[in-house]
Amino acid sequence: MKIKLGVIFGGVSVEHEISIISAVQAMNAVDKEKYDIVPIYIAKDRTWYTGKMLMDIDIYKDFEDLKKFATKVTMYKKDNSFYLQSMGLFKRIVEEVDVVFPIVHGANVEDGTIAGYLETIGVPYVGSRVLGAALGQDKVVMKQVFAACDLPIVPYTWFFDNEYLNDADKITKEIKKLGYPVIVKPATLGSSVGITVVKDEAALDDAIMDAITYDTKIVVEKMVDNLVEVNCSVLGDYEYQQTSVLEEVMSSDEFLTYKEKYLGGGKKTGASKGMASTSRVVPARISDKLTEEVKEIAKGAFKALNLSGICRIDFLIDKKENKVYINEPNTIPGSLAFYLWEPSGKKYSVLLDEAITLAIKDYKNRSKKTNSFDTNVLSNFSGVKGVKGLKGMKGGKLN
DSSP, rough: OEEEEEEEEOOTTTTTTHHHHHHHHHHHOOOOEEEEEEEEOOOOOOOEEEOOGGGGGGGGGGHHGGGSSEEEEEEETTTTEEEEEEESSOOEEEEEEEEEEOOOSSTTTTHHHHHHHHHHTTTSSSSHHHHHHHHHOHHHHHHHHHHHOOOOOOOOOEHHHHHHHOOOOHHEEEEEEEOSSSEEEEEEEOOTTTOOOOSSGGGGHHHHHHHHTTEEEEEEEEETEEEEEEEEEEEEOOOOOEEEEEEEEEOSSSSSHHHHHHHGGGGGOOOOOGGSSSSSSSSSSSOOHHHHHHHHHHHHHHHHOOOOOEEEEEEEETTTTTTEEEEEEEOGGGGGGGTTTTTOOOOHHHHHHHHHHHHHHHHOOOOOOOOOOHHHHHHHOOOOHHHHHTTTEEEEEEE
16 A cells, blocks of 8 residues: 655745745656655645646646636544645545655745644654754754854854844944955845855945844855855754765855756746755865865764754855864755666655655654643542642732
8 A cells, every 4th residue: 555645835925936846856856656745835825726637737837727627625633634625615635644745845834834733633744843944944043053063153143123223333333343355145045045145345334134034033154265065965864964975056146046956047848846956066076085074074064063964064165274174054955866776776656655654753752752641630629629739829820
C-alpha cells in the first residue's frame, strides 16, 4: 500500500511563487511506486486547495480563473488518521494523508508557522520543528545562537524599524563602526529579497527604508572582503547529519540576487527551474581543508538551531585570509537543494525518500515520549470556591 504524502506549498510570503516551483519539482521527483501524492496549495488569501491539477506548474499562471476546479479544504485528525475535508455546507472527506511534506519558503510559512499548525493537528511532517524553523528564519536570533556556540559570523548590528525612524543618527553611528561596505537585510526574509549592498553612508538611508518595507527587524552586516560564497546542504536530525558536496555560487553582482536565483538573470529561457538553474561550480573551488571546515561548521549549525530534514547552509569565505563565516541556513531550501546531492550519486527521489523516512522515525520516537498524564488536579476546584483556592488569588481575583 502506498504512503499518502501531502505536499504543502504556497502561503502568504514574498517567496510564494518560489515555493510553487520547489514543490512541483519535488512532486515530479517523488517515487510514484511508493508514494501517492496529495498536493495542498495555500493561496495568497490563505485558502487551502487540493487536487491533482495542482501538480501542473502551468495552473498557477491563471490560478484565479482555474481555482474553481480545485477543492477548498481544511485538515483535521480523527481516530489517529489525518484528513483533508471540503469546506462549505456539505462537508466531505476529500483525501487522507499519512505524512506531510511542507515545501514552503519565507516568513509566515517556513518560519515555524506551518510546523506549529501541523504540530497542533498531530500529523507527521518532514523538516524542522517549530523552534528550529523559527530560529532558521530570523537572521538576528540565529546569529545570537551561533555566537553562543562559537560558530564564526561576520560583524553585524541590528535594530527595529521604529528605532531607526525615531533616531536614525544613532543607528547610522552604530553601522559606521562596522566599516563600509555593508549589507542591509530584512531579518526574516529569504531569496535575497530586500537586500542591498551599501558602499557609503550616502546610500544607507535608501537601503534601510527599502528593507523596512519588508520587515520590522533589520540586520546590517560587514561585507566580507575577497568574497567567495559557498553552500552546503545537510540531511539529518539531531542524532545524525550527512553533508552534500559544496557549491560555489557564481554571481554577476556583489551577492546572488533574487533575479539570478529565480529569473535566470532576466534571460528568456522558458519556465524557471528555481535554485536548480542558478550558475554554480560544483564542487566549490576551495581547498580540501576549507571544504572540511565548512562541512563541520554546517553540522554544528544544524544541531545548534535544532534543524531537521533537508536544509542548505550558506557560507561566506574571505579567500585571501582563508576565513570561513556562516551566513545563514535555509531550513526548506529552494529546490530542496537536490542539485547538491546528485553529484555524489544521491538521486532526487532518494533524497526525498530519506527525508520522509526521517520524519516518520521522528514521529514514532516522539510518540513514545510522555506528552500528558492523568491528574486529579481539577477535582479540587469547583466554581468560584475552587478559584479562591488558587495561589496568588483573593476573592476570586488576581492580586
